[in-house]
Amino acid sequence: MKFQRIAGGIALAALAASAVAAQAEKVVILAGHVIAGPDGERSGPATITVVDDKIESIVPGNQPVDGADKIVDLSSKTVLPGLIDLHVHLGSDPSGDWWREAIETDEWITLTNAKNARLTAKAGFTTVRDVGNDPRASAAQVRAEAMGWFPGPRIIWAGMPLSTIGGHGDVHGFRPEVMAALEGQNTCTGADECAALTRKTVREGAAVVKFMATGGVLSQGDKSLGQAFTDSEMTSIIETSHALGVPVAAHAHADAGIHAATMAGVDTIEHGTFLSEATAKEMKAHGTVLVPTLLAFKGIGEQLGKGFYTPAVEDKIRQTLGVFGQGCRRARAAGVTVAFGTDSGVTAHGRNAEEFELLVDKCGMSPREALASATTVAAKVLGMDQQIGRLAPGYSADIIAVEGNPLEDATALQHVDWVMAQGKIVD
Ligand SMILES: [Zn+2]
Missing domain, CATH: 2.30.40.10 (Urease, subunit C, domain 1)
Known part of the structure; x- marks a missing residue:
């Protein structure tokens, strides 16, 4: 912001x-x-x-x-x-097949990205923040849109999110020779490594840096939704990125991870599932924004019990659905700015606008407030409120x-x- x-x-x-x-x-x-x-x-x-x-x-x-x-x-x-979605993954489509990470080619991701950019624009979303995608696919999409080859949304992209070893975003569990090709590209340990990885991410062209402050719902290996990076690692990522003029988004479910990222100075908390009232007050005091991605929870709930996800993932889905919308409600009660994001990619691209109804039903917003979250409020989060978000x-x-x-x-x-x-x- x-x-x-x-x-x-x-x-x-x-x-x-x-x-x-x-x-x-x-x-x-x-x-x-x-x-x-x-x-x-x-x-x-x-x-x-x-x-x-x-x-x-x-x-x-x-x-x-x-x-x-x-x-x-x-x-x-x-x-x-035009509407603004602060949390999408244009390079991916919904899938319970976690092993796809090992077989999908960069070329396939680029084409998937182009398909989804079009679906997103047709759904009325003319600006998106892509907070997890192949950086070269994002750069190619932005370039092709600027060339006028096909229209699409303005894309502010993060490239690969920074992850802890074995944490959300560190895909693993494959044969050693497959792991040799995949491993270590987006993980860091300790303040120095995390500063270096942050700089590399920005060097790739990222206009926002994303890191995984806690475990994730759809990943196989991370044992819980609890805090992943240490406090000092988070501080390193955020200070390094801010020194480069780039804002930082933190994926966070557990309250400890939300709290640590907030205290370290993160700009936006993504998901914020188990946000406590005390941490909501800290977010308000620090000017931290919540992007609640309620549609992601609706989407995974739709697939629950159908053999779409593995048992380990289903267990985590049940934990999060037990508190559906609670983090968003607590943030609003504390006066925290809540901005629009869907996590599309977890759900099919083009369904983004279903989030408006969820912001009303699950988070207590009026339709006017929900519209603001995807226009003027989101524009301000992007530092673009003099360019987008109103006519x-x-x-x-x-x-x-x-x-x-x-x-x-x-x-x-x-x-x-x-x-x-x-x-x-x-x-
Ligand atoms: Zn996401």
């Missing part, structure tokens, strides 16, 4: 985009209603003019416009800002259209009829 950085992959993409720059294109949108941001009311008919990738003007009424290259008739729809002149042309009124009905966002991402219509 306090940091912004041009990642290597993004810089390369910008270079590629400048090579294909064409003359300005003007698109005029005739909107039935407009929600410019979650803090205002839904207006009546309006005309939105987009030039290239930016909103130029929004004026009342459906006005005739001179010199439009394209006119989009959304006069029966509600038009609002206003000068803002990025990230625009969607739905039936109904999302300020009153959190399910209205589950059916997105039209999407523009950075000025490009997604069809």
Whole structure:
């Protein structure tokens, strides 16, 4: 939130985009209603003019416009800002087959990434934070989108999350010769190794660093959901990353891990499952944001008992479902900022907007607050609140259209009829 950085992959993409720059294109949108941001009311008919990738003007009424290259008739729809998901994994699809990690090729991950980027954009999500993916797949996707090969969401990516040996994210349990190829790429032990791995991650182009503060639900080996990295390792990762101007996200289920990451200065806690009231107060005091990923819990609950996951994983799923939404509710009660994230990849990409209903039902938000979590609030977490998260002149042309009124009905966002991402219509 306090940091912004041009990642290597993004810089390369910008270079590629400048090579294909064409003359300005003007698109005029005739909107039935407009929600410019979650803090205002839904207006009546309006005309939105987009030039290239930016909103130029929004004026009342459906006005005739001179010199439009394209006119989009959304006069029966509600038009609002493109949505932001702070926790996705575009390179992966839902799977109980943990051994796939040993057989999937980088090329397959890249194609999976492209498929899911499109599904995500079509679902109305025009900005995502990918907090666990092959860094080269993420960089290739960003570059291809900038080239205009296919539209997709703006991607702020972490590459490989940092893990402890044997912890969540350290895939293991294979034959020694397979392990020799997999092992040690994203694990570190002790402050020095963790500082070095953080620098390597940022050198790859990561615009956010992600680390596994605790065990994980879907990993086989880590015995519990408890704290993984030591306090000093977490401090090393966070201080090193912040010194490079890169914010840090911590995957954390157990309260001890949430507490340790918070005290070490992490920017966002992902999941926050077993958050205590005392730690919620610390998060509030430190300005730490919670990204609760409620959809992930819904998704794993849907597959429970169907032979999809191994018994060890099913046991951990039952533990987390016993407190479904509790961490989110405690965070809100303590005044902690709660921002939108789904963990898509655990569930099928494109279902992202189901999170809105869960934020209302399981966390007590109003539909308006839920919409804010995926627009203005998430934009602020990314340090991009002057560019995305609302419709206003000068803002990025990230625009969607739905039936109904999302300020009153959190399910209205589950059916997105039209999407523009950075000025490009997604069809
Ligand atoms: Zn995740």
